Amino acid sequence: GAVVSQHPSRVICKSGTSVKIECRSLDFQATTMFWYRQFPKQSLMLMATSNEGSKATYEQGVEKDKFLINHASLTLSTLTVTSAHPEDSSFYICSARGQEVGVNQPQHFGDGTRLSIL
């Protein structure tokens, strides 16, 4: 089945640091990638949708200048949390969907990145 690789799996860093998370589709071309955030015992909340070669679409309440998304190729999207603070500590999960049109495809998820800001 389709594989989505997310790196790193865990980050612990000081407040004020910027952190970059990579999401790669390994065996398919992902025209669309999604970034979610999940706080403990809560559901996944969509942060933004990124389409290859165009600007990301952010959900209401998500600061685009704080969460920078780049989707430069059909297999790679990155999320950069700029000047991270303790309240940004969360589980960040990316998801990717392939190019096929007219086929009902599920989104495939990466393994997630647990971000802890001290």
Place this chain on the structure above:
Amino acid sequence: GQNIDQPTEMTATEGAIVQINCTYQTSGFNGLFWYQQHAGEAPTFLSYNVLDGLEEKGRFSSFLSRSKGYSYLLLKELQMKDSASYLCAVRKLTGGGNKLTFGTGTQLKVEL
């Protein structure tokens, strides 16, 4: 917006059958997905419904009634490893494409 409701917790016995319900309200409905998520891990895809009826996939089945805004996930022959959170997710067609919104998840505990 979308309202997706599912029970917070359920407990069942190994070898038994359990049904996890999900109700939703949305416009532009374009499919309903069920995912399994173990603690600290990413969700894994279980099943998908876009038309009314039952979809069966091994020990897992999912049912959809679009007119009632209702779905359920049926797990048969429960195993201890089935203890996890089960997420109901509704896909909505928007101007920007399809968007998937998740419910808060049902934490299933399988006991001996």
